[in-house]
Amino acid sequence: MKVEIKKEKEVKHHLSKWIREDRWPHIWCSGCGIGIAMSSMLYAFEELNLDPKEIAIVSGIGCSGRVAGYVKVDSYHTTHGRAIPFAIGLKIAKPNMKVIVFSGDGDLISIGGNHFIHAARRNFDLICICVNNFNYGMTGGQFGPTTPHEAITTTTPYGNFEYPFNLPYLAASAGATFVARWTVLHPYYLRQSIKKALRRKGFSFIEVISPCPTGFGRPNKIGEAIDEMKYYKEKSVIKNRVDPKEAELSFRGGNIIVGEFVEIEKPSYIEILKENLEKIKEV
Ligand SMILES: Cc1ncc(C[n+]2csc(CCOP(=O)(O)OP(=O)(O)O)c2C)c(N)n1
Numbered sequence: 001m002k003v004e005i006k007k008e009k010e011v012k013h014h015l016s017k018w019i020r021e022d023r024w025p026h027i028w029c030s031g032c033g034i035g036i037a038m039s040s041m042l043y044a045f046e047e048l049n050l051d052p053k054e055i056a057i058v059s060g061i062g063c064s065g066r067v068a069g070y071v072k073v074d075s076y077h078t079t080h081g082r083a084i085p086f087a088i089g090l091k092i093a094k095p096n097m098k099v100i101v102f103s104g105d106g107d108l109i110s111i112g113g114n115h116f117i118h119a120a121r122r123n124f125d126l127i128c129i130c131v132n133n134f135n136y137g138m139t140g141g142q143f144g145p146t147t148p149h150e151a152i153t154t155t156t157p158y159g160n161f162e163y164p165f166n167l168p169y170l171a172a173s174a175g176a177t178f179v180a181r182w183t184v185l186h187p188y189y190l191r192q193s194i195k196k197a198l199r200r201k202g203f204s205f206i207e208v209i210s211p212c213p214t215g216f217g218r219p220n221k222i223g224e225a226i227d228e229m230k231y232y233k234e235k236s237v238i239k240n241r242v243d244p245k246e247a248e249l250s251f252r253g254g255n256i257i258v259g260e261f262v263e264i265e266k267p268s269y270i271e272i273l274k275e276n277l278e279k280i281k282e283v
Pocket residue numbers: 061062063064065080103104105106107108131133135136137138139144
């Protein structure tokens with residue numbers, strides 16, 4: 001029997017419908033976790049049988065922010081820290097679209113932190129996926145608001161003396177109605193949480209803990225990306241519905257608590273907006 005071997009260019013990836021292949025190769029370092037976070041989202045689209053025309057992705061600047069450019073849907077690579085306000089404008093103009101903000105911890109929580117807390121407070125209808133690699137990967141591994149205490153970065157060569165945010169706790173206390181955390185070693189659960197977020201209203205926040213072997217793993221002697229993945233395997237504990245205040249995240253021997261922590265119903269911003277516009281019309 002003659003076996004026909006397809007040329008490399010003829011072999012299509014089963015997610016190719018969702019990828020702008022003309023942008024390949026991507027910029028990510030080998031062992032970076034952003035690709036797993038992105039493909040988990042693409043599998044979620046595929047499994048929900050979504051129409052690419054009903055999705056928009058907005059990113060800020062950074063390695064994680066490159067996702068907007070790689071996914072074949074309406075996408076916007078905005079300025080640093082401004083993905084959320086851009087996405088808010090888009091969702092108000094196109095309320096039937098599923099608007100996803102996909103960006104890094106520095107982009108969303110440092111320069112974009114103010115937008116983040118107010119979007120959560122308003123229960124604005126967005127899905128916010130935050131790749132947390134504990135540093136500013138793209139610009140050379142500086143420390144940021146999620147860098148663990150005592151961690152070494154290019155700007156904290158003697159150890160970070162600040163304390164980091166616990167992102168699920170921040171999101172929940174600001175008002176987010178769906179809050180989850182997974183590592184990139186949990187792609188199945190991550191995909192399920194993204195699917196859940198795609199089916200609901202209001203502000204959904206999903207933190208994805210991801211290795212940045214270049215900016216964070218190396219200076220902190222974690223080893224290669226595979227060693228960080230082994231750490232996730234040994235230390236991750238799934239605790240769904242735990243109070244996010246108790247969701248520990250340790251890089252010095254403690255645990256990484258993952259799971260879906262918050263899922264509550266509250267009127268979403270778009271619902272309230274529509275209701276109020278109707279009231280004004282009656283006046
Ligand atoms: C106004 C402004 N300030 C600073 C920068 C430089 N800058 C680009 S990306 C980045 C940080 C990105 O970090 P993060 O969001 O954690 O993403 P990562 O690269 O780790 O995925 C910074 C500070 C910029 N582009 N614009």
